[in-house]
Amino acid sequence: MNKEEQFIIGFRELYNKMVWLNKDKMEEGLKGYKPSEVHCIEYIEKNIDSNVTKLAESFYMTRGAISRLTKKLIKKGLIESYQKSDNKKEIYFRLTEQGKEVYKIHEELHKEFQERDKGVFEQVTEEQFDSMLSFLEKYNSHLDAEIKKQDLGIKS
Template identity: 85%
Template sequence: MNKEDQVLMGFRDLYNKLVWLNKDKMEESLKGYKPSEVHCIEYIERNVDSNVTKLAESFYMTRGAISKLTQKLIQKGLIESYQKSDNKKEIYFRLTEQGKVIYKIHEDLHKEFQERDKVVFEQVTAAQFDSMLSFVEKYNRHLEAEIKKKGIEMKSE
């Protein structure tokens, strides 16, 4: 196996272990909520004036799928829609008090997991972090370009 394969397998393995380790606690603490719902709540809380288009772009989902997801969250009382007085056409979302509770539970779990894993990150030098971040940014830009190409190909079909 070449180094490229080792890196990609390493990322996959790390991700799968993280998901497996965190899964039981996440499911127990956020019972009744799907991961997509929780991540949508997280996005809305962290991004002012979230709308269907921004959510779809962020999650690489169709606007129709995001519309269904946001409708579920509205029905569950976790988010509410609003419009700005200067733009009655666009619909935005914000968390309700109940949505903020779910957001806080999720954030607290992430902090707990970060604390658990801190022992590893404390051993990483600034130069190592810079190197890893540089690689992640380059690879991310490449994948975004590939996604854009695919989007253009799909539109021309």
């Protein structure tokens, strides 16, 4: 097995372990909410003037799928839609108070997980972080180009 294969397998194992370790606490703390709903709430809170197009691009989902998801979140009272006075065509989303509570719980859980894993990250040098971040940026750019090349229709 070459280093590329070792990396991809190691990355998958790492991700799967994180999901497995975090799963019970996430499900307990965010009972009644699907991961896609929570991630949509997180995106809306962190990105001003979120709309269907921006959400679809971020989650690599169709606009139709995002429309269904946002309608569910509106129905659950977690987000609300709004329009700007200068652009009545576009619909944007923001969190309601209930949505902000879900966001807060999610953030607190992530902080707890960060604290759990802090010891590992404290051992990483600035140079190592820079190298890893540079690689992630290059790989992400490559995958973006492949998606665009294949015109997978994800962002339409």
